[in-house]
Amino acid sequence: xKKIVGYTNVWSVAPGDTLDVKVSxxxxxxxxxxxxxxxxxxxxxxxxxxxxxxxxxxxxxxxPGRTQEICGGSWITVPSSPHLAGLSSFTxxxxxxxxxxxxxxxxxxxxxxxxAGCGFALIIDENGAAALRIGDGxxxxxxxxxxxxxxxxxxxxxxxxxxxxTGEIALYQQFAGPPFEADSSSSVFxxxxxxxxxxxxxxxxxxxxxxxxxxxxxxxxxRPRVTGRVLSCDESGALARDPAAQxxxxxxxxxxxxxxxxxxxxxxxxxxxxxxxxxxxxxxxxVKGFNWSGNTQSWQHAPQEYGAIHFHEDDHYDAGWETDFSxxxxxxxxxxxxxxRLRAGDDETYTPFFVRPPRGTATAKLAFLASTVTYMxxxxxxxxxxxxxxxxxxxxxxxxxxxxxxxxxxxxIGLSTYDTHRDGSGVRFSSRLRPVFNTAPKTSxxxxxxxxxxxxxxxxxxxxxxxxxxTDEDLHHEGxxxxxxxxxxxxxxxxxxxxxxxxxxxxxxxxxxxxxxxLGGNGFIWRCAMSEEMPGVIELRRAEDGxxxxxxxxxxxxxxxxxxxxxLWRRLGTAPQALVGVGTVAVGFDVSGVYRRRxxxxxxxxxxxxxxxxxxxxxxxxGYLGGGASGGEIDxxxxxxxxxxxxxxxxxxxxxxxxxxxxxxxxxxxxxxMDGAQNPRIKADMTFFETPGGGAVFSTGSIAWSASLPHNxxxxxxxxxxxxxxxxFLDPEPFTMPE
Amino acid sequence: MHQIDPTRxxxxxxxxxxxxGPHSHELALVLNRLRIGPLEERYIVVCTKPRQAWAVARMPxxxxxxxxxxxxxVFDNADDASRRVFRLRWRAVTGQEVAS
Numbered sequence: 133x134k135k136i137v138g139y140t141n142v143w144s145v146a147p148g149d150t151l152d153v154k155v156s157x158x159x160x161x162x163x164x165x166x167x168x169x170x171x172x173x174x175x176x177x178x179x180x181x182x183x184x185x186x187x188x189x190x191x192x193x194x195x196p197g198r199t200q201e202i203c204g205g206s207w208i209t210v211p212s213s214p215h216l217a218g219l220s221s222f223t224x225x226x227x228x229x230x231x232x233x234x235x236x237x238x239x240x241x242x243x244x245x246x247x248a249g250c251g252f253a254l255i256i257d258e259n260g261a262a263a264l265r266i267g268d269g270x271x272x273x274x275x276x277x278x279x280x281x282x283x284x285x286x287x288x289x290x291x292x293x294x295x296x297x298t299g300e301i302a303l304y305q306q307f308a309g310p311p312f313e314a315d316s317s318s319s320v321f322x323x324x325x326x327x328x329x330x331x332x333x334x335x336x337x338x339x340x341x342x343x344x345x346x347x348x349x350x351x352x353x354x355r356p357r358v359t360g361r362v363l364s365c366d367e368s369g370a371l372a373r374d375p376a377a378q379x380x381x382x383x384x385x386x387x388x389x390x391x392x393x394x395x396x397x398x399x400x401x402x403x404x405x406x407x408x409x410x411x412x413x414x415x416x417x418x419v420k421g422f423n424w425s426g427n428t429q430s431w432q433h434a435p436q437e438y439g440a441i442h443f444h445e446d447d448h449y450d451a452g453w454e455t456d457f458s459x460x461x462x463x464x465x466x467x468x469x470x471x472x473r474l475r476a477g478d479d480e481t482y483t484p485f486f487v488r489p490p491r492g493t494a495t496a497k498l499a500f501l502a503s504t505v506t507y508m509x510x511x512x513x514x515x516x517x518x519x520x521x522x523x524x525x526x527x528x529x530x531x532x533x534x535x536x537x538x539x540x541x542x543x544x545i546g547l548s549t550y551d552t553h554r555d556g557s558g559v560r561f562s563s564r565l566r567p568v569f570n571t572a573p574k575t576s577x578x579x580x581x582x583x584x585x586x587x588x589x590x591x592x593x594x595x596x597x598x599x600x601x602x603t604d605e606d607l608h609h610e611g612x613x614x615x616x617x618x619x620x621x622x623x624x625x626x627x628x629x630x631x632x633x634x635x636x637x638x639x640x641x642x643x644x645x646x647x648x649x650x651l652g653g654n655g656f657i658w659r660c661a662m663s664e665e666m667p668g669v670i671e672l673r674r675a676e677d678g679x680x681x682x683x684x685x686x687x688x689x690x691x692x693x694x695x696x697x698x699x700l701w702r703r704l705g706t707a708p709q710a711l712v713g714v715g716t717v718a719v720g721f722d723v724s725g726v727y728r729r730r731x732x733x734x735x736x737x738x739x740x741x742x743x744x745x746x747x748x749x750x751x752x753x754x755g756y757l758g759g760g761a762s763g764g765e766i767d768x769x770x771x772x773x774x775x776x777x778x779x780x781x782x783x784x785x786x787x788x789x790x791x792x793x794x795x796x797x798x799x800x801x802x803x804x805x806m807d808g809a810q811n812p813r814i815k816a817d818m819t820f821f822e823t824p825g826g827g828a829v830f831s832t833g834s835i836a837w838s839a840s841l842p843h844n845x846x847x848x849x850x851x852x853x854x855x856x857x858x859x860x861f862l863d864p865e866p867f868t869m870p871e
Numbered sequence: 872m873h874q875i876d877p878t879r880x881x882x883x884x885x886x887x888x889x890x891x892g893p894h895s896h897e898l899a900l901v902l903n904r905l906r907i908g909p910l911e912e913r914y915i916v917v918c919t920k921p922r923q924a925w926a927v928a929r930m931p932x933x934x935x936x937x938x939x940x941x942x943x944x945v946f947d948n949a950d951d952a953s954r955r956v957f958r959l960r961w962r963a964v965t966g967q968e969v970a971s
Contacts, residue, residue, distance in 0.1 A: 133919060177922065478920075517930070523906035527892060529956045530915035530930070531949075532938075537917060543935055554934065574921070723893055789893065 134538040135159050135479035136197070137567040138472070139451065142668075143504050144486045144603040147463045151485055153472050154453035156567075157197030163476035165457070166192050170469040170484065172590030173573025173583040174842070179756065181590060181842050184473075184573065191457045197476060200454065202566065203413075204544030205348030206447035207239075207337035208388075208399050210409035215385050216243050216358070217330045222385070223363040224254050224264075225291035225372060226335075227308070227422040229352035229440065231555035233260035233282040238349040239338035240290060241356055243329045246339055249273055251329025253338060254292055256282060256349070262305040264292040266324045274324035278305040280316050287354075287422040288316075291368035299323045304365045308422060319365065333407075335388075336415070336443035345412075348445040350555040354421045355439055357403075358385040373423075375436055378403055391439035394418045394431055395693050396665055414449040414561045414669065416442040418692035419685070430690045430697075444553040448546025449669055450565040461487055467495055467600040469502070469582075469589060471573065479534070482572040484582060489600045494617035497862050498599040500589060503627040504564075505604035505634070505660060507571040507581055508670050511562050512539055513548035519681055527722050527791060533576075535569035549672045550681055558682040563669040577756055578721070580654075580764065580835055585624030587756075588651055591841040592622075595855050597862075604634055608662055611637035612644065620647040620861035625838040626765075627655040629670065631662055632696060639711060645825030647861035651854060653816065653835035654716045654765035656708035659701055661691040673698030679719060679795045700797060702773060710774025713819035714767035714833040720792025720808055724763025724836045725785040727751035727818060733782035737870060738820055740860045741782060741830070745849050751783060752850045755840030760787065761850050766816035767833030776821045778870050783818040785834065826866030830857045873900045877965040883957070890953040905960040914941070914959040916952045925952035927959070 138155040145151050157163055167189035175182040210216075224241050232238075233256055242253035250269035257263035260281030267273030282288055286309030293302045301324050307316040335356060337345035355372055360383040363371065374380045377387035386407040392400040394417045399409035411417075418431040421439040431438035459472075467489045471482040486502050489495040516522045516530045517540060523530055532540070539545055545566055547559045569575070571582045592599050599622070606614050608631050615621055615637060627650070630638075635656070642648055658678070661671045674680045675689035675698045684698070691698050701708060708715035728750065733742055745751065752761020762785030769775040788808025798813070799806060808814040816833040823829070832854075840850040882898045894902065913930045917938070927944035931937060941959075946952045958969045 517910070518934070520910050521907065524903050527902070529906070529953060530913065531918070532915060532928075533918040533921070537938065540935075540938065790896075791899075 133534045136163050136474050136476035136481050137538070138474050138481060138483045139565065139567045140472070140483050140485050141565065142485065143564055144488055144605050145461050146488050146491045147461050147465055150458050150460045152455040152458050153191070153483060154200070154451070155195070155197070155456045155474060156200040156453065157476050158199060160197050160476035162194050163197050163474055164194050166473045167459070168471050168473050170471050170573050170586055171593050173586040174577060175574045179842060183590060189459060191459055195456055202448070202451045202544040203344060204448050204546060205337060205345065205445045206411065206413040206415035206443045207345055207348065208335040208409045208411050210333040210399070210407050212331050213405065213407050215405040215407065216333055217328050219328045219360060219385070220296040221294060221360065221362050223291060223293040223359040223361065223368060224252060225289065225368045226254070226356035227287055227354035227372060227440070228282070228290050229285065229287050229422070230256060230282045230350070231285055231557065232350040233284060235350065237347050239334060239336060239347045240349060240353065241333070241335050242338050243333040244339055245329040245331060248329070250327040252292070252294070252326065254290060255338070262290045262303060264301060264303050266294060266301060266326050268325040268327035270325065274301065274322060276301050276303050276320050276322040278303060278318040278320055280318050283307065283309055283313070283316055286313070289369060289372050291363070291365065293362040294324065294326050295362045296326065299325060302362070304368065306365070306369065349443050350445055350553070352419060352440040352442045354390065355387070357387045359383050360385045389439060390417065390441045391421070391431070391435040394435070394438065395663065395695070411441065413447045414666070415444065415447055416560055416692065418688065418690060420687050424687060426687065429687055430695070432690065432695045442557065444555060444557070446543050446547060446554050447561070448544070448566065449561065449563050449666065463490070469586065469601055482574070484572055486601050486603050488602050488606060494600055496598040496600045497619040498597060498858065499615065499618040499621045500592070500599045500601050501607065501621055501623050501627065502582070502585065502601055502603045503624050505608070505631065505670055506626055506628045507568070508562050508564050509549045509629045509660065509672060510570060510579070510581055511548050511564060511568040512545060512570060513550040514539055515550045515681055518551055525721065539569070549670070552682055558674065558684065560673060561669050561671055565668045577839055580626040584626065584838055587838045587841050588622065588624055591846055591851060591854070594846045595851070597855070597858055607634045607637050612640035615641035615646055616644060618646070619864065620649060620858065622649040622858065623652050623655065625652040625835050627652060628657050629660045629672070630656055630658070630701070631660055635701070635706070642823055642827055642829060643825060645823065645827040645866070647827050648712065648829045649857055649861060650712045650829070650831040651837055653767050653833055653837070655767070656701060656711055657716060659696065659698055659704060661693040661696055663693045675699030676703050677796050702797060707773035708767070709770050712829055712831045713775050713779045713821055714769050714817050714831045715773060716765055716795055717768045717798050718788070718792050718794050718808060718814040719765045720789055721764065722758060722791045723787070723789040724755060724758030724760030725787035725808070725816070726753045726760050727762055727783040727785050727816070729783050730781055732780040735780060737822070738780050738782045741820060741853060741856055743856050744852055749849060751853065752837070752840045754843040754848065755836055756842070757836040757839040761837050761840040762816040762834040764835030767831065768813065768815055768817040769819050775819070779819050779821040781817045781819050785816040788814050822867040822869050824869055828861065828867045830861070873904045875901050875904055875961070875965050877967045883961070883969055886957055887954055890950045905957070905964060914956045916949065916956055918949065923947065925949050927952055927955050
């Protein structure tokens with residue numbers, strides 16, 4: 133059904149920057165591209181608020197179509213080396229922890245030339261057992277295999293040797309799992325011929341005859357080693373357990389140590405020949421090795437116990453497509469959300485990007501902080517297809533659209549941090565360097581992604597409040613200096629994921645007198661990490677608890693990118709309540725609630741918020757998400773979690789349904805009154821507090837808030853209240869702390 | 872596990888009148904029963920053309936296999952597709968047909 137997809141190499145650009153647009157078509161020989169400014173991306177005809185502005189651009193027009201492929205799945209590549217190409221007798225070995233051994237042939241360590249039929253490949257065969265393929269290019273390769281499958285999610289030592297003087301092949305599969313399980317160790321001997329391959333050595337995949345990869349491995353490898361002589365089974369075992377391989381084995385060719393460079397794509401060889409390699413497509417590092425003792429939880433504290441890498445057939449980082457055309461952002465292009473609109477046949481797709489003002493400058497008093505890190509966390513999420521309870525969460529049948537079907541049919545495009553890998557493990561990386569269907573206009577508002585945020589942008593446009601658009605990634609790289617140019621910063625509906633530099637930057641901005649309007653819910657919840665070496669991707673370790681679709685693997689709560697402990701900010705001692713006054717208490721996706729003013733709203737300090745709004749007026753009894761302004765995911769104040777003591781809770785919501793439930797981090801024990809119809813703690817709090825620097829923070833604590841802004845032609849009390857706040861926040865008159 | 876009473880055609884009528892809800896507690900129990908089953912071979916709604924065409928399909932037994940579209944189950948509105956899915960799942964759970 134999809135005929136065209138695409139992406140850009142960067143999301144945030146400034147005038148003078150060049151972005152590359154990469155397109156793939158499926159059927160049509162040509163496609164049309166146009167530059168548009170996205171003003172409001174909600175194209176529901178019943179709403180009648182969709183607005184995009186077509187703009188002149190050099191690339192506007194027809195382009196030839198072509199299909200570009202993505203090679204998913206992670207592996208390691210080690211460049212060709214005379215030390216490998218000169219092998220005669222040898223032993224290849226590794227610790228292996230297979231997660232899907234029954235899923236057909238999988239490459240483990242392969243120095244194999246598919247065209248010539250020479251080299252060796254240590255593999256898991258179609259029976260799930262250790263096997264060695266070996267050949268000299270003169271006939272059919274010999275394949276020797278153990279007679280029993282590897283055990284799922286258990287460590288084994290796999291080792292294979294070839295004796296050049298006798299032609300003898302030995303293969304060992306040594307079970308290293310719990311001592312009370314059946315011993316599945318086996319070995320096999322055969323005769324064969326060997327001529328080394330000359331190309332790259334691969335781990336966790338096999339090479340194709342076209343220099344690509346296939347037969348990706350699901351599971352972990354630890355301490356892969358190659359020795360230039362025949363090792364007995366016992367010698368291989370001793371070498372595998374010795375971290376100082378080079379000191380033990382004088383004929384060592386290579387000993388890769390995955391516990392080094394864990395935050396990197398580098399793979400270090402600690403042997404004598406420096407056969408260093410590179411990971412491709414972001415396998416998981418900083419994961420428990422064969423020798424994890426359980427005495428420590430951080431790979432930084434005991435790296436020797438975290439010497440494994442977890443590979444997945446559906447890992448993904450950078451699609452690496454060829455560029456169809458590039459676009460240099462003109463100096464006079466105003467800051468905002470833009471997109472390349474791509475059309476082919478009856479299909480259409482958008483590749484959005486965010487134009488910030490010229491670097492080092494601001495062109496408005498207000499900045500809209502686009503939640504690009506959160507957009508990445510949700511990129512192409514497919515939990516409707518992967519979680520059995522998705523329908524009883526959303527209270528609807530699984531609703532797929534053309535984009536979902538395309539993702540279903542093209543797993544190589546990769547997953548989001550809301551999905552599980554094919555082997556059942558959680559997805560930790562999510563990239564924007566691929567087509568991302570749900571970060572685009574004309575997508576579901578219920579995706580809580582860019583399109584919902586365009587309702588805030590559309591509202592700002594309608595009420596004539598000028599703003600620059602900046603992104604999470606800009607904040608991550610530039611910190612508070614990015615924000616300090618602005619009198620006020622406004623968020624979108626769902627700024628959920630924050631790196632530490634983002635958190636610190638926003639904190640410093642607020643402390644320095646900045647004004648923050650948080651017009652959303654479920655904000656500032658999860659800590660995530662980004663890499664300087666590998667841009668355009670986030671890493672997420674969902675430690676401990678929180679509303680999540682999978683448990684994080686025990687012992688692996690620390691990010692590989694930077695060594696930081698992952699999880700909820702509230703579990704890190706810095707809850708969102710301390711930053712913005714409120715933090716998430718409940719989620720529910722059917723009926724939204726409404727706000728009622730509280731006595732604090734009548735204090736002089738809060739008067740500006742409610743100008744033009746009646747004392748008993750119901751606030752937000754309308755909206756496109758659940759019919760009310762308080763819904764989806766809602767936040768409340770909590771002094772125990774750090775809500776500043778002088779915070780005014782000016783309004784709270786009511787009317788939540790029995791399907792709106794406390795989040796796990798709000799209750800340590802399930803009980804019979806955890807829903808919005810019964811539990812008084814299930815409410816959104818609207819809060820306001822001043823800061824000593826003359827700044828202030830206002831929070832609505834509801835994702836649905838933004839979806840109420842357009843009601844009645846943008847003329848309603850949600851829009852009025854929001855405008856009251858922003859107008860005051862843009863007034864340079866300092867706020868003063870209460871007595 | 873909630874047992875669906877196949878004689879409660881009033882709940883079917885309630886769903887038909889308002890597929891998106893909110894629903895009565897009794898109907899909500901029925902819908903949760905129809906929705907909490909396994910992913911495999913689950914009947915689902917697929918929007919095949921934005922705001923114009925909807926179909927009913929069946930999730931595959933194994934992840935990654937193609938969706939199986941139900942012959943003739945093509946609609947010009949999401950509600951009718953939703954009503955069809957309701958009937959297919961009702962039949963799967965209760966063993967009894969519901970008239971279209």
